[in-house]
Amino acid sequence: MNLPPDFPPRNRWGALLAQLPADQVRTAAAVLMLEVVDITLPQSGLGLMHLSDSALNDGFYLGEIPVARAHVRVKCADGRSGEGGAVLLDDRARLARAIAVLDAALAAQLPGWESVATLVAQGLDAHEQRAQTRRALLARTHVDFSLLGQEEEDE
Amino acid sequence: MGYVAIKGGKASIEGAAAATDYLRASSGKQNQSLTLDAIEGQLRLLVSRVVSEGGLYHPKLAALAIKQFQGDTLEAAFALRAYRSTKPRLLETPPQNTVDMRVIRRISSAFKDIPGGQMLGPTYDYALRLLDLGLADENPEDFRAIARHFLADAPENELPDSFPKVLDALRTEGLLPPLKPVAGAPFDITRQPLIFPVPRAAALATMARAETGSLLAIAYSNMRGYGDVHPTIAELRVGYVPVMLPHPVTGEPMEAGEVLMTECEVVAMFEGDDQGGKPVFTLGYGACFGHNEVKAISMAVLDRALQKGMKDGAANPSEDPEFVLLHVDGVDSMGFASHYKMPHYVTFQSDMDRLRTTQAKAGIDTVRQKDTV
Numbered sequence: 001m002n003l004p005p006d007f008p009p010r011n012r013w014g015a016l017l018a019q020l021p022a023d024q025v026r027t028a029a030a031v032l033m034l035e036v037v038d039i040t041l042p043q044s045g046l047g048l049m050h051l052s053d054s055a056l057n058d059g060f061y062l063g064e065i066p067v068a069r070a071h072v073r074v075k076c077a078d079g080r081s082g083e084g085g086a087v088l089l090d091d092r093a094r095l096a097r098a099i100a101v102l103d104a105a106l107a108a109q110l111p112g113w114e115s116v117a118t119l120v121a122q123g124l125d126a127h128e129q130r131a132q133t134r135r136a137l138l139a140r141t142h143v144d145f146s147l148l149g150q151e152e153e154d155e
Numbered sequence: 156m157g158y159v160a161i162k163g164g165k166a167s168i169e170g171a172a173a174a175t176d177y178l179r180a181s182s183g184k185q186n187q188s189l190t191l192d193a194i195e196g197q198l199r200l201l202v203s204r205v206v207s208e209g210g211l212y213h214p215k216l217a218a219l220a221i222k223q224f225q226g227d228t229l230e231a232a233f234a235l236r237a238y239r240s241t242k243p244r245l246l247e248t249p250p251q252n253t254v255d256m257r258v259i260r261r262i263s264s265a266f267k268d269i270p271g272g273q274m275l276g277p278t279y280d281y282a283l284r285l286l287d288l289g290l291a292d293e294n295p296e297d298f299r300a301i302a303r304h305f306l307a308d309a310p311e312n313e314l315p316d317s318f319p320k321v322l323d324a325l326r327t328e329g330l331l332p333p334l335k336p337v338a339g340a341p342f343d344i345t346r347q348p349l350i351f352p353v354p355r356a357a358a359l360a361t362m363a364r365a366e367t368g369s370l371l372a373i374a375y376s377n378m379r380g381y382g383d384v385h386p387t388i389a390e391l392r393v394g395y396v397p398v399m400l401p402h403p404v405t406g407e408p409m410e411a412g413e414v415l416m417t418e419c420e421v422v423a424m425f426e427g428d429d430q431g432g433k434p435v436f437t438l439g440y441g442a443c444f445g446h447n448e449v450k451a452i453s454m455a456v457l458d459r460a461l462q463k464g465m466k467d468g469a470a471n472p473s474e475d476p477e478f479v480l481l482h483v484d485g486v487d488s489m490g491f492a493s494h495y496k497m498p499h500y501v502t503f504q505s506d507m508d509r510l511r512t513t514q515a516k517a518g519i520d521t522v523r524q525k526d527t528v
Contacts, residue, residue: 011402011409018412040403045243046211049398050341052250053359054320055420055440057334059250059341060359063210063444065414067245071403085403089212089412100403107404131316134395136309137259141275145267 003117008124010107014086016123017099019130022092028119029098032105032112034074039083042070042093042100065089070097074104082108161498179225194218203415203445204228208485209235210345210364212414212444229366229489236486249408250337251396253418253442257316258394265389265422271318276393277446321390322420325436332428332435351477358461358480362454363443366485373483374453377460377473384459386421386439386452393417393446418442419451423459437462 008016017025047067052059068090075081084104086096106116180186195202195218205217209232216238220231260276263269275281325331341356344364349357362370377384395415399408419441427434439459441451457479464474472478482488 010405011407013409014402015397015410015412043243043245045245046239047245047400048247048343048345049212049414050248050250051442052252052337053440053442054253054322054418055438056332056355057337058355058359059338060356060363061341061343061345062360062363062416062442063207063212064239064244064345065212065248065398065412066242067400067411069245069403083404085405087400087403087409087411089398089414091213103404131257133306134257134259134316135312135314136306137276138274138314139310139312140305140308141260142314143262143273143275145273 007117008120010103013103013106013120014088014099016120016127017086017102018088018090018095019123019126020119022095022098025095025102025119026098028115029101032074032076032101032110032116034076034101034105034110036097036101037073037075038097039071039073040069042068042097044068044091044093044096066091068093068096070100072097072100072104074101074108074110076110078111080108080110082110161500175225189222191215191218191222194221200446201226201228203417203447204367204450205231205235206445207443207447207450208232208364208366209239210444211235211239213238214415214445229485232366233486233489246400247340248398248400251398253392253396253416254320255317256392256394256396256416256418257413258318258392260394261318261390261392263321263388263390265321265387269321269390270324271315278448317394318392320420322438325389325422329433330425330436331422331438349480352465353476353480355458355462355465358476359440359442359454359458361480362441362457362483365450365454365483366488367447367450367453369483369485369488370453370457371449373473373479374456374460377456377471381471382460382473383463384421384423384439384456386423386456386459388452388455389420389422391417391419391448391451393448414444415446416442416444417447417451419448419455421452421455421459 045067046064049062049065050059051062066089067087069085069087070093071085073081073083082104084100084102084107086099086103088096088099090096102116102119104110106113106120180188195214198221201221202214202217205220205228206212206214208228209217209220213235217231217235220234224230224234258274260274260278261271262273262275322331326334342354342360344357344360349361376382393415395413397410397413400411401407402409421439421441423437423439425434425436437459439455439457439462441454441456441458443450443454457473460473461476461479464470464476469475469478
């Protein structure tokens, strides 16, 4: 069984899983019952955000952002293994590790990967809902210019 | 005369902290503690000031700092700076690009028609500055209904999440200076002291976390006549920039999250280049964490003024990098102002002694001398 063609690419899985409640994500990673080895220890700290100035293309640092990251190797009971990772704008290293486990399970299609795919789809729904709300902010405030004298006044 | 060590006041300092907290907890009829969610959502522009002036995009902690310091933005920004100093720095992002910003507001005062159209988004710009007395006693049901109704009334739309830049059209026409080639790592103001002259990257970073009122005041001096920027806002946008970082396994850029920011690009008077090339508009750039339009506009005006000052020499304070960059940081300036509240008993005693000596030498009969007779 394969992921559907319109399924989000791997580089979006972390952000989409991060849309879900952290407890749900951690529980989902735990129930996979995978043996997890940290390739690098999960960490939380800060990242310096480098921004390109869009006027002249000078780079500068806008400020700092919270970062949590994890990189794991997972192994299931039948001996198959996979590698997963996550980098989040978040303080919670444990959450990053749980997402890295889910990333590994889904990428290597280890037992239980279908439930991870369902979570990613739920994250996509949450993301889409948020995007719709933002589009509503734009749609309600789209400026409809007209020249004076060419059209009747609205009111 | 040297300083003398003193001690005492421990109980009163603890009492002052308790008194401050007492006022927070005893105010109002309901005596309900503010939730961080309420601060983050309902005081979002205050949170925006604190994340940008604190230099750390952490809205939840900014809300906490606002609660702890009872709405004092300078103290809240200070607390965020202190927090950041306790955390390890794990990485530096690759250069992020605001072309992919998930826009919630974009306007231009340069063109009526811009690619994708103008969207006012959430703004008070066109509202009357009259108090809405209905908010004074807002009932919870009415409050919840606001969001419901807004979404129900939103028209169907096929709008994209991101939009092209207004400046790109001007650049295509050859009216703007060319983009600079990508340089190395920018100046890091959190680890390198500002020793002048500093590169533009240092100026932009300093202004991005500057105190809003300080930036505005100096930019305003330029607008009023102590300068010559006269900007036109090519584009002002507010939205969420996806932060792309390398995936730990694949190395491909992955979205780690998003950051709300405000960005302003201003076009100012044209000028020719030093080599006699064709004249082009000059540009200024402003950006900051959160939704803070006055700050982004002020920063863009000052960026343009500082570019002129760095090139031709400063003709007024807003063009002087040292004057601007050393006086716009809220934590620095607040700290200096506040330090005057600390005991200066010895230095003031010394001042009084010097004054008495001077008066005595001048033969002036001082009050103290009279009193002691």
